[in-house]
Amino acid sequence: MRVETLKELTVAFVVSLTLWFYAKMNKTYEIQMKMPVEYVNVPEGMTFITKVDSVPVRVKGKGFDILKVALSRPRLVYEVPEFETSGSFPVDTAYLRPKVKVTLVPILHNKVFYEMDRETTKTVSVIPIFKGKPKKGYVFLGWSVDGMVEIRGPSKVLERTDSIPTYPIDLTGRKRDFSKTVGLFTEGMGITEVKPESVVVHVRIDTVVQVEVPVVLRDSVFTVHLIGPKRVVEDVRSLKAFDVGDSLIISKPEGTRIVIPEGDEKGDTLQQQGHKDS
Numbered sequence: 001m002r003v004e005t006l007k008e009l010t011v012a013f014v015v016s017l018t019l020w021f022y023a024k025m026n027k028t029y030e031i032q033m034k035m036p037v038e039y040v041n042v043p044e045g046m047t048f049i050t051k052v053d054s055v056p057v058r059v060k061g062k063g064f065d066i067l068k069v070a071l072s073r074p075r076l077v078y079e080v081p082e083f084e085t086s087g088s089f090p091v092d093t094a095y096l097r098p099k100v101k102v103t104l105v106p107i108l109h110n111k112v113f114y115e116m117d118r119e120t121t122k123t124v125s126v127i128p129i130f131k132g133k134p135k136k137g138y139v140f141l142g143w144s145v146d147g148m149v150e151i152r153g154p155s156k157v158l159e160r161t162d163s164i165p166t167y168p169i170d171l172t173g174r175k176r177d178f179s180k181t182v183g184l185f186t187e188g189m190g191i192t193e194v195k196p197e198s199v200v201v202h203v204r205i206d207t208v209v210q211v212e213v214p215v216v217l218r219d220s221v222f223t224v225h226l227i228g229p230k231r232v233v234e235d236v237r238s239l240k241a242f243d244v245g246d247s248l249i250i251s252k253p254e255g256t257r258i259v260i261p262e263g264d265e266k267g268d269t270l271q272q273q274g275h276k277d278s
Contacts, residue, residue, distance in 0.1 A: 030060045035091075035104070036075040037112055043082050047119040047192055049154045052112045055091055061102030068100050078112065086115040117154035119192070124151055125163045126184065128201045132172030139255070140171055141204035141229045149184065150195045157190040164194065166201065174205045206230050210259075215250055217241040228256030 034054045042048075055076070059069055077097045078089045088111040089095065093104050126145045134140055151158065166182045183198045206229035213226045213236050226233050232253050241250045252258055 027063055028060060029063055029066045030058055031066060031069075032056065032058050032107070033069075036073075038075050038077045038097075039080050039114070040077060041079050041082075042116070043080065045119055046085070046116045047154050049115040049117050049156060049190060051114040055109070055112060056107040057091060058105040058107060059102050060105065061100070065101050069102060072098050072100065074098060074100060076112070080114070080116070085117065086113075088113045117156050119152060120155045120158055121150055121152045122158045122161070123148050124161060126166060126199050126201075127163045128166045128182070128203075129168045129185075130171055130203075131168045132170045134171050134205050135173050135175045137208055138175045138205055139208050139229050141206040141231065141255075143204065144202045146200045146202075149199065151186075151191050152193040152195075153189075153191040161189065161191070164189065164191070166199065169201060169203065171203070171205070174203070175207075177202070177204050179203070204231075206232075209233060211236070213237075213239055215239045215241050217243075217248070223261065224250065225259040225261060226252065226256055227259060228253065232256060 033056075035057050036054050037052050039048075039051065059066065061069070074096055076089075076091065076095045078095055081087065091104055091106040091110050091112060093100075093102060096102075096104070125148050128143050128145065130140070130143075149164065151161065151164065153161075165185050167185050169180055169182055179200055179202045181198050181200050184194050186194055208227065209230045210225050210227045211233050212223050213233075214221050215224055216238055217240075224239070226236060226239070233256055236253065239250050239252055241248055243249075250258055
């Protein structure tokens, strides 16, 4: 008798739970989600300049349908017209794949906009990006990159793109030359492909030294201390100076500075101004 009673209670509980679940799942619910956007039948030779990859929406529907949405990973699928390089699509359940009986309510915009252009290629240079400073007593002297890279993307984008940057190269604590393979940063540039995806950057780090250099001013000569990268200042045999009003200008290599020895009568009028080497 007790066994039969337990079975009856179990059956009654399962039936009650099923009825409760069925009643709950037949109610209307609302969830928020980012709905992925997919474009199909893109015309050959065309690529996107701008497009929307996902849209925030509120999904309304019966509990069972909301559950299907959560499990089926739905997306909005739009077929791109063959002869239209720009346009928009409505955020609507008609484009929902797989089909689910729900209502979509856009949160920000009720349309998805796009723009396309002819896809082309172009060869451009690479500009390394640096962060940090070499060890004290050393200086960043310069860089070089092995070759150029080929980029692919919309014609309008490539027309205004002459170079692309690298991910940052850290110079912190460096005290000698080094080479590094580094990736290319194209995020947000509208470029669809870059080959190769990384380049070798050669970085020059040099010791800061001080040498005495004669300065020629018309028929006179005086001496200054030239401070800068060893590979720059050690080849300097002399500098030229000229008067500008009451000031004296000394032409010096880029990246260096001049110190007038104490007691030099020229020191009161010297303006430390550099000029890029020709």
